[in-house]
Amino acid sequence: MTRDQHGLPLNVHMVDLFAGPGGLDVAAQWLGVAVDGIEWDADACATRDRAGLKTRRGDVRDIHAKEFPDARVLAGGPPCQTYTVAGTGDGRRALSEVVTAAESMAAGEDPAEVFTNLDERTRLVLEPLRWALEAHEAGNTYEAVVLEQVPAVLPVWRTVRDVLRRIGYSCECGILRTEQFGVPQTRRRAILIARRDAEASLPRPTHRHFRRGVPYDAGDQSPLPPWKTMGETLDRATPFTVISNYGTGGNPKLRGRRTSDEPAFTVTGKVRRNKVQMPGGIIERFDFAEAGMLQTFPRDYPWSGRDVAQQIGNAIPPRLAVHVLASALGRRVDPESLDDAVTRSWADAQGKLPLVHSTALTAESPDPDPK
Numbered sequence: 001m002t003r004d005q006h007g008l009p010l011n012v013h014m015v016d017l018f019a020g021p022g023g024l025d026v027a028a029q030w031l032g033v034a035v036d037g038i039e040w041d042a043d044a045c046a047t048r049d050r051a052g053l054k055t056r057r058g059d060v061r062d063i064h065a066k067e068f069p070d071a072r073v074l075a076g077g078p079p080c081q082t083y084t085v086a087g088t089g090d091g092r093r094a095l096s097e098v099v100t101a102a103e104s105m106a107a108g109e110d111p112a113e114v115f116t117n118l119d120e121r122t123r124l125v126l127e128p129l130r131w132a133l134e135a136h137e138a139g140n141t142y143e144a145v146v147l148e149q150v151p152a153v154l155p156v157w158r159t160v161r162d163v164l165r166r167i168g169y170s171c172e173c174g175i176l177r178t179e180q181f182g183v184p185q186t187r188r189r190a191i192l193i194a195r196r197d198a199e200a201s202l203p204r205p206t207h208r209h210f211r212r213g214v215p216y217d218a219g220d221q222s223p224l225p226p227w228k229t230m231g232e233t234l235d236r237a238t239p240f241t242v243i244s245n246y247g248t249g250g251n252p253k254l255r256g257r258r259t260s261d262e263p264a265f266t267v268t269g270k271v272r273r274n275k276v277q278m279p280g281g282i283i284e285r286f287d288f289a290e291a292g293m294l295q296t297f298p299r300d301y302p303w304s305g306r307d308v309a310q311q312i313g314n315a316i317p318p319r320l321a322v323h324v325l326a327s328a329l330g331r332r333v334d335p336e337s338l339d340d341a342v343t344r345s346w347a348d349a350q351g352k353l354p355l356v357h358s359t360a361l362t363a364e365s366p367d368p369d370p371k
């Protein structure tokens, strides 16, 4: 990887498997990282095309690392259907099968053989590992690997972490909460970061953890700023309350509620089922631009194709992804430029990227939240 005089990587090129509408790729572009996304869904590809994101339309399983020889970073957010049922018998079975398969790949078994015994959908989660091993065996080891998924996949990431360590990476994985990175939404993601030439670490929170009932300005002992709210993110003139489409405490009749002084519930493909209660009892819905903004996409992100709500719900929030990618590249993010990037028009930003400034991450960098 070419570096500038401060040791920061220059002209970084990333290949993003299962690239979706581009949550990770928006973050990459903000940071000045060039991306090739691989995605097969026509609707997600329609959004990507209009957003100007480079895409190879195809099935990740049919494509090989050697087809992207310039990529120095591998990223992937595989689909998660089998794991979202992790609490069920099916989910547990899928998880234990996939962990065993990852161990076989680590032991040098041919991925094609290993995959033969796996359910097609379950297998997808190990595709990034196949790519990383292929590149390594070809002598073109990625400098960094970044993976993201729902929290239920953490046991798989732990196995992938062990495999990557065995081939020389420093690697860490864990669960990150989006509101602790300035996303106006509570959502948890299982993140893996691997680095070849330096110590890997997960990014440190930049904002406070949201706790129900703790007021916005209660200011616990943390030096971090409070979480970002729906109210400060969206352009609604008056306060509002969101009534979730999901029940709470296992009771489907008891709908969760969040005020506009709080972060949003996790934005899913069903986001339009949330009721937005305005003054006077008027019930509205979030439109796609608003749902995208709660995920920290720019307000004018050109959502296209069908099932836009699902595309939005599938994505990693770009604001979280910036911190994850920056850690993988050994960079520390300048918070003001990140605030600016998130509120900037996507159309206007083109040609002015990178928007997010970063400096080298050093071992001496102070922990903003030492607790």
Ligand SMILES: C[S@@+](CC[C@H](N)C(=O)[O-])C[C@H]1O[C@@H](n2cnc3c(N)ncnc32)[C@H](O)[C@@H]1O
Binding pocket: 018, 019, 020, 021, 022, 023, 024, 025, 038, 039, 040, 041, 044, 058, 059, 060, 061, 076, 077, 078, 079, 080, 124, 314, 315, 316, 317
């Ligand atoms: C969880 S989403 C990824 C979201 C993405 N990381 C983002 O931030 O926007 C998973 C994506 O994988 C795509 N996908 C599923 N199977 C695929 C395959 N075999 N080849 C290519 N894309 C696939 C889906 O269409 C979906 O868009």
